[in-house]
Amino acid sequence: MSKVLMKGNEAMALAAIKAGCEAFYGYPITPQNELPEYLSKHMPLYNRVFVQAESEIAAINMVYGAAGAGARVLTSSSSPGIALKQEGISYMAGSELPGVIINVMRGGPGLGGIQPSQADYKQITRGGGNGDYYLYSLAPETLQEAVDLIKESFDIADYFRNPVMIAVDGLIGQMMEPVDLDREVPKWDLKPKTWIADGNTKNRKKNVINSLYLDPQDLEDHNMKLKEKYDEMRANHQRYEFINMENAEIVIIAYGSVSRIARSAIEILSEKGIKCGILRPITIFPYPKKAFSKLPLTVKNLLVVEMSTGQMLDDVIISNERGLPISFFGRVGGIVPEVEEIVEKVLEIVGGEKHE
Amino acid sequence: MKRITIISGHYGSGKSEISVNLAIQKKIDYLVDLDIINPYFRSRSLDKLLEENNIHLVESTIKGMTGSDLPYISGEGVVPFVNSNISAIYDLGGTENGVRVLIQFLDRLKDINEIDFLCSVNIFRPETSDAKKILQTISMYEAVTQLKVTGLINNTNLIGETTEEGIIEGERILLEVSKKLKIPIVYTVIEENSKNYKYKFLGERLELTRYIAKRWL
CATH class of the missing domain: 3.40.50.920 (Rossmann fold)
Structure with a gap:
């Protein structure tokens, strides 16, 4: 396909559709509103799910549920909304659930303003919720790069069974740029999702999606397993x-x-x-x-x-x-x-x- | 050029840059920024430039709130509709809701012949990539405002990757619309860096300076 002129938020939304995103849950906030707006129009055309949740907290827990059921799932927001989602993101990392989160950053702290910012850097890179976890976090500089990385990010999330954050500032969301939506992106070697809670119709061993480990040894082992993933990201996936x-x-x-x-x-x-x-x-x-x-x-x-x-x-x-x-x-x-x-x-x- | 020009079009069709360029080049009295849809890149961000050019900017009623995305605009937007000595350009928001803002002023309109209601089109925007989609867009604007679109602006571009052939293709598609609706292509937008294009485009050639989006964007 040849290039089209798109607004950042629209281009990111369409990239998610192209990546096979099956469900979106979100709540409106400037300067990322065109993203859910676009998906609300287009997801039904592909027979996929779009839900405007009653709050950011509801949205991220819907993402948790859909990811647990095996869907490729997306949410997006801007800084104060991402802050609200931190608990759910920590639960996703703890439960090893893949998902893509787009943060179109605006000025803070608190409600801040609606103009562009990069002030969520520490929240993104240090893990904004509780516990020892990290998000594989990508920061594109052009709409083409945003599109390519979002298309790849669903694979990355599935590969690590960990949420991926797309960190852009409001300008990337709002600017217009020519993009090619059909450029090839790297494909990751993905195993079948045998761990999902999908109803267990074949009577296999029960799958449990959970981040609660009451035995300290179990929890330490779990943390060490998570750490291995973050160590692999650090060792082999810096860009x-x-x-x-x-x-x-x-x-x-x-x-x-x-x-x-x-x-x-x-x-x-x-x-x-x-x-x-x-x-x-x-x-x-x-x-x-x-x-x-x-x-x-x-x-x-x-x-x-x-x-x-x-x-x-x-x-x-x-x-x-x-x-x-x-x-x-x-x-x-x-x-x-x-x-x-x-x-x-x-x-x-x-x-x-x-x-x- | 008629006394009042209203500029509509999907977001990304260049309404704000076109409005500002027309206002400066044609020495228009009022620029009325009715965009309540976009939070960034609005013509109201150029208040100083407009003032230097003696163009009166009408925007939201609370000054200095460039970071506000509250959907309000000043009632002063009605002035060109009631005072026939004032020329004006109205810069609309891109969506159906963006266009709806205009309706509040229309019952003060004295003479419909004083108004040009133009639709700016870039065929590289997926929502207006062919004649059928452009016709749908125009009929949506007409249904909301109860005003007939009177002309088209060919603003086909890919920013830094625009080619002369691209604009010619835009003209071909817009001509289908033009014939169907019996309305002219009023302007073809040519950016400063494309001045050497030789093709004789339909309508007036509007040489455009990008004021709102900075060079590195």
Whole structure:
């Protein structure tokens, strides 16, 4: 199929349909409303389930139920709504249920505002609910990448039997961009879902979907089993992109919409004689720690740019094995960093323009 | 150009960018932003630019609430309907509910011939990819407003990936609509970076500067 022009929220919704998503449960919130709106129109056309639940808490528990019954299931929301869903997400991870959660982030804390933000980074990457668990978390920067990753994310969730989070900011949800919905994406090697609670018509051993383990030894064993999955994600499934990294003297670390702005900034910097690269995390859990050992030796400075007061910054500090000086620039409250602001910050760090 | 131009179209059909460009190029008095559907990328975000161009912006009644998605707009939107010295562009929201906002002003309308009700179309939007779908969209707008759509805007584009052939294909599909409804293609939108397109497109060539979506978007 050729390209069409779509709004981010619509494109993400259609990507889920293309991935074989069988059920959606959600509750409205700006700036992701076009996503459920699109699915409410289109899911019935594919004979699939769309439910607008009475609340976010109801929605995530419906996701839990549908996943337990073996369906490919999706929910979406924006920051305050995702916060409400944390209990259910923790239960899903504890019960080893796959599912895809899209968070179109807006400013916080509390009700915050409706403009774009990346301030849910820690909630997403540290697990926002109780217990030792993580979500495989993907942070696309374009609509095409969002579409491709969402199509793959249902496989990833099934493979790990763990929820996958798609972390985008409001801009990705609201912007328009040409996309190809039918691009091939990697297929994961999936085993049949023999663990689902599907009525047990063949009288096999009973399947139980549960996160309650009252015997401490059982619970420790269960936690260790979960940890193995997260260790495998960390060891083998980090994703990132290097942009303009050859001979870079300074590297901007940014994900999602902010890396788009950084791309414009490095063009201007190049005209000013500054070799600036970008390290763009695509997975924010697992954090692409491996990228830091591959940075060229020419790199003398790191600059983290986020739409938060400095959340991914902590992961950069943890991953900075060469001990490079780290600077930070962030805008919050729904204000998007300007290209010029990033350029200025880089110039400040490297000591001004360089002309041969 | 008639005194009042109302611009409709699915979201993503370029209504707001077209409204702002037309208002500036044609030196229009009022730009009435009736978009209660989109939370981002609305013409009201360009209040300073419009002021510099002496265009009076009508938006929500509470100033400075750019982060509000409450569905209200100022009653001042009626002014061009009652004062025939004022030229205006009305920028509607994309959906059925977005168009409905206009109805409150229509009973003040004195002369229907003073109004152009245009529908902006981009054939690369899946909802308006062929003549049948465009006709459905137009009849939905007409049913909601009880106003006849009087003209079409060919805004076929894929942002940075637009081609001349794409716009020509848009024109071919819009011509089917145009013939069926007996309404003209009033404008063809050409972005600044496509100025060298040689093809003689139907309607006036509207050279468009993207004011609302920044370059990196």
